[in-house]
Amino acid sequence: MNSARRVGLVLAAALAAVTVVVSPANAEPAKSCTEVDLPVTADLVVAAQVHGTYCTPAGRQPRTVQLLVHGATYDRHYWDEAFDVPAAAAADGYATLAIDKLGYGESAHLPSVLITAETESAVLHQVITALRHGAVGGHAYDRVALVGHSLGSIETMAEAGTYRDVDYLVLTGMTHHLSPDILAQTFTRHLYPAVLDAQVGPTAGLDAGLLTTLPGHRRTLFDGDNASASAVARDEATKSVLSATEADGAVQALSVLPATNSFAVTAPVLIANGAADTLFCAGALGHPCTTAAAITQAERGFFPSAASFTAAAIPGAAHSLTLSPAAALATSTIDSWLTTQGA
Template identity: 40%
Template sequence: MRFLRTLVTSLITGAVALSAQPVVPAAAAPAAPRCSTVSVPVTAVVLLPMTVRGQLCLPGDSTPTTIQLLLHGATYNRVYWDLPYQPERFSYQRDMAAHGLATFAVDELGVGESTRPLSTLLTGLSQASAVHQVVGRLRAGQIGGTAYGKVVLVGHSAGSAISVIEAATYHDVDGVVLTGVTHLPNVPVVVGDVGLGLQPVTLDPQLSPRGGDPGYLTSRPGARGTMYHGPTDLDPLAVQADEQYAKDQVSATSLVDIISLGLVSPMSTGIDVPVLLANGTADTGFCGLIRDCSTADALRAQEAPYFSPSAHLSVYVLPGSGHSIALALNSPDYRTATRTWLARYVG
């Protein structure tokens, strides 16, 4: 009996002790991002008033004072940065918001919901001018009501070239991220993609109803998978979403100085803020023949002469990714690398 009483007493004492332990609440899930569409007036293309439309995404529970201004590539629109398919994997904007960072993804002039003038009126310089005006409005608190103390340009492909032109011309940003680009494109692949993969928008069944002129180009139906995605590092349904939602047009005339100034010229030596260059190892348009993208060190050694010491050039390569690095299966790794770079060089 004494043993039984001792056992019961021990059990009761243990239960009381357990009940007295503090209850640790489960970690709360991040608040949903606050995303909204914003119209920004600009003056560009022979001083004509125009509108740039974009999606502003903020963390659900905070308003940062640093923002990334996102510029898409040729034949893309701003959906490149917020693909509706599996956004937890493929949305750059929602991922950044979940980590406390603000982004503003715009449709460049001639694209999406922004003003679409005659294609021949658009140049890379006018695109850079429009971006410069957006940067000024972000700093002035005229987009979303927050005056951003720091603005970082994040470009993809042609958007990277526009970022180079803007940053080297206006010196108004605090950092530049360039993706899907090198200074020596793989010319045979690029020429083949342009000649065989693009067509006038007037011939495209998806985009022709918008009424664009034949000086605007877009990808041929079904061509985006081979042009923009790595052969193994892709989700076929993400490629379908790319085709359905992110496909858009680009002015053929604007590509002339976008390529000549932003890609192959040494204009990037004029950038005087930190730069991150990120590419996929399977980006055949900008890697392989002339540029070695197999490792970050190899690519940095080749690209460093095109940047000044004040750029503190950092390089990241995403294994297996094709041209559209934000839509690769392992794109979360590239976003993590970008956040790490932002924390170190921009704050």
């Protein structure tokens, strides 16, 4: 079966599955969730903890867990703030663990110079190990799907390529073609030191290495014209920070050292991007994400060792899929792809 036909079937299944998420008011709850804290080590010597929300289908113990990894200036609530990804995943038969990466949300807040892309990937490996050994929810998972967004996708890709310990890799809001002009505009026009921000500055302390978005800039960067006013307002009200050190390492992982990341990934790969993503899919050297074929042409060569490669362009979505009107379609696309992979 050719790749275009395969992607078409995946998207058709996703469209058919969207209604599955909706349940009658008197139905059993779709998910059962608990808050968890996992001990980890940063840079081999620094003891820390990662906080997450662990959800399973109510009354069921699935065989596959999705580890959900947010992007820059978000935390674990990226996955349930506007659209409830864990609930949709539970309805599709999957457990989820949405974590706050180090330096974000309720996980350990270390000095920003210690928050690097490499460290985040190493911590993800420790979380995956915990999932496989029953340290989360008392169930040892033999199938782990690593699902990232944006900066989180870059770090999940590095984790999968370095440790080869995941069964499925899902990348959203990311390509290898982050154009230099878009990168420069992002840092000069849309980001500034978090300590200067009235909203997140008090929680950033005196750490000058933490950045956040300027007020009112998230629609342009992340949400796109199709996002509702309420979703954009929620995005602004819940914004977080970004370590400049982490961002620098992630850019290098895309542009300088791809062989240590995507080239080494052996798991099946799905890239699902918003068709209107202007952060990773635009600019002088960018490649459009308007169709699955366009994403495949731009990205397939970066995954020569992957068991399989599938791309999906999500219509009506920009960079942050879960805040878009197409959030349900994006989630169903991912879950349907996992099902086709045997998850």
